[in-house]
Amino acid sequence: MPQSLPDSENHKATLLGKIAQLRDFRPGSITTTSGRCGNPTCHCHRPGDTGHGPNFRLTYKAHGKTVTESFASLAARRKAEQEIEEYRKWQQLSRDFVEVNSTLCRLRPTAEAEATPQGKNRRKRSSRKLPAK
Numbered sequence: 843m844p845q846s847l848p849d850s851e852n853h854k855a856t857l858l859g860k861i862a863q864l865r866d867f868r869p870g871s872i873t874t875t876s877g878r879c880g881n882p883t884c885h886c887h888r889p890g891d892t893g894h895g896p897n898f899r900l901t902y903k904a905h906g907k908t909v910t911e912s913f914a915s916l917a918a919r920r921k922a923e924q925e926i927e928e929y930r931k932w933q934q935l936s937r938d939f940v941e942v943n944s945t946l947c948r949l950r951p952t953a954e955a956e957a958t959p960q961g962k963n964r965r966k967r968s969s970r971k972l973p974a975k
């Protein structure tokens with residue numbers, strides 16, 4: 843991690859650029875189901891049959907509930923895989939973004955320190971009582 847202020851500012855700008863370039867993303871995961879179904883006359887119950895599947899499912903949380911969806915097509919599955927992959931990039935970028943911002947907060951001088959440069963208005967005497975000329 844860069845620790846100087848300019849380095850961290852550059853890093854922040856770079857991360858922002860990457861975040862801006864993210865495509866559509868969604869949290870979730872793709873799981874597979876396979877095995878034997880409930881129909882005893884199905885081929886999957888024959889000896890040596892490998893069973894059904896794998897069938898791919900998209901699982902994600904919506905309003906606190908776990909939602910599971912099947913895919914209408916291989917293309918739909920590929921699309922969801924890319925969207926989830928993009929979400930992982932977002933998670934990493936957002937972690938890095940918080941980190942670089944925290945670093946900037948530590949490194950950034952306070953406004954008061956910047957507003958009172960040396961040698962101004964910090965002398966022993968107040969100028970308030972000077973008579974107007």
Ligand SMILES: [Zn+2]
Pocket residue numbers: 878879880881884885886887894
């Ligand atoms: Zn079956």
